[in-house]
Amino acid sequence: MGAFKEPHGGELKDLYLPEGKADLEKEEAKDYASWDLTQRQICDLDLLMNGAFSPLEGFLGQEEYESVCQDMRLASGVLWPMPITLDVTEAFAGNISAGDSIALRDMEGVLLAIMQVSDIWTPDRSLEARQVFGTTDDTHPAVGFLMHESNPVYLGGKIQGIEPPTYYDFKLLRDTPSELRGRFRKLGWRRIVAFQTRNPLHRAHQELTFRAAREADANLLIQPVVGMTRAGDIDHFTRVRCYEHVLEEYPEQTTQLSLLNLAMRMGGPRETLWHAIIRKNYGCTHFIVGRDHAGPGNDKNGNPFYGPYDAQELFTQHEEELDIAMVPFKMMVYVENKAEYMPADAVEPTDKVLNLSGTEFRRRLQEGLEIPEWFSYPKVVEELRKGHPPKHLQGFTVFFTGLSGSGKSTIANALMVKLLEIGSRPVTLLDGDIVRKNLSSELNFSKEHRDLNIQRIGFVASEITKNGGIAICAPIAPYTTTRRQVRKAVSDVGGFIEVHVATPLEVCEKRDRKGLYVKARAGLIKGFTGIDDPYEVPENAEVVIDTNKLTPDLAAHRILITLEKLGYIR
Ligand code: PPS
Secondary structure: OOOOOOOOOOOOOOOEOOHHHHHHHHHHHHHOEEEEOOHHHHHHHHHHHOOOOOOOOEEOOHHHHHHHHHHOEOOOOOEOOOOOOEEEOHHHHHOOOOOOEEEEEOOOOOEEEEEEEEEEEOOOHHHHHHHHHOOOOOOOHHHHHHHHOOOOEEEEEEEEEOOOOOOOOOHHHEOOHHHHHHHHHHHOOOOEEEEEEOOOOOHHHHHHHHHHHHHOOOEEEEEEEOOEOOOOOOOHHHHHHHHHHHHOOOOOOOEEEOEEOOEOOOOHHHHHHHHHHHHHHOOOOEEEEOOOOOOOOEOOOOOEOOOOOHHHHHHHHHHHHHOOEEEEOOOEEEEHHHOEEEEHHHOOOOOOEEOOOHHHHHHHHHOOOOOOOOOOOHHHHHHHHHHOOOHHHOOEEEEEEOOOOOOHHHHHHHHHHHHHHHOOOOEEEEEHHHHHHHOOOOOOOOHHHHHHHHHHHHHHHHHHHHOOOEEEEEOOOOOHHHHHHHHHHHHOOOEEEEEEEOOOHHHHHHHOOOOHHHHHHOOOOOOOEOOOEOOOOOOOOOEEEOOOOOOHHHHHHHHHHHHHHOOOOO
């Protein structure tokens, strides 16, 4: 291990302009071309401007970018493993030239920085993926981003910071590197071990981080990522409330919590070095690196993208010049007979080790089952349960589809009443006719307007579902693609149950309660579903109902049984 610098040593590149200068530049910038930053670009810019990405002074130019991709080094030879680039559209790039200044704005149009564009180029994104992430398999989140989300043209150039992006949450826990260095100095901390995380912390993490700090004879910084983590991760609001509880478990004055607005790439070994450099900039002297640090999981063929200790190996190779020491993460296990956590390699053959895998933990959380105290802290579990309630407390949507006159509304009404009787959550009925009157009164029955109608229903249903309610929708919804979109939007936030009311056309036509089929046959109504406009039969409906065989009451009851089986009611 190399000799460690003082925690508050090392030059920081603070890219913010002094106040007066920033005001002048703000005026000038009114004439510049404006780029509206994406969420990821805002994270990158934030950490560039506040010095967390020191020694970078802006978004990489082409030569530096190529050198970083290929050799993990800036033109100066300094180790830098991650290309930090500004991706823009061809249309935007077409209007600017090298030497121009451009205004970088947040999503509300607030000017955050000015960039002096030095380079404009179209990168070979699959080469970048191979060089930086070792693969072109787009199941790797960073590769998927590069291939499908990133804009095709990169801009490089120095940054002049005007103001940091605004965040309204957890303000006291968001620090710049100089603020955190200042705090360490004030506390008299000289050796600081940093712990990076994108997950909630449980007892094992508390044990391992505390032991790591003790072994390194250092204080501890818990520095979770709140910028962008992996899709499907627990939201940062819930996580930060959990971290605050875990913080109480450390001996007083040993540990600090600070949030990092980093957009993670899940880039494994290279990302590990990047994390370490950032922590060094924040004034830390040690960095905990675990098994498969920042790993993106498995590739298309089910093989891990990186070996479990690749990150630690790469770190070891560069530890000297990184100038921050690695503390390798030791697996901690709970030994029941000793009633304590121990490093896995210190367990004796006679010890009884208890285990709860991540998958089992999530299952228990999902189903509202008990989570043992040896695994986590009751307050943490309570927060997680609040943020991610079990299915019987989550919102859901029952989405009826079927021909006009198939009986959707009658069954939907019966279901609504039964759910109100159970009384577990508020219920909203979005019947076809109600929606047509209140949400979609200007729409007709063209394909385009029907799609819009269903998308609106889907949007309202997903909002209701997200907030823990029950939405019952009963439009015709004749097209598969649109139904699939609604399923996706709602499933992201809660349950989605599709019910196909499969009453045959002949029966609907015979009933013809509203006299519309007669009119459609006579050509008085055009584009009538089932007559001269298609009804695409659903293939994956959770429930299919034949109203010839079931009364509305029994049909609603069958849906209730399905909801019960799926865990949404009990
Ligand atoms: S869609 O396709 O999902 O947007 O239709 P929806 O909003 O459910 O509206 C269906 C009701 O509108 C009446 N109606 C028609 N239906 C189908 N095709 C045409 N061209 C049409 N014109 C008017 C009809 O009464 C439908 O009501 P329900 O309750 O389904 O019978």
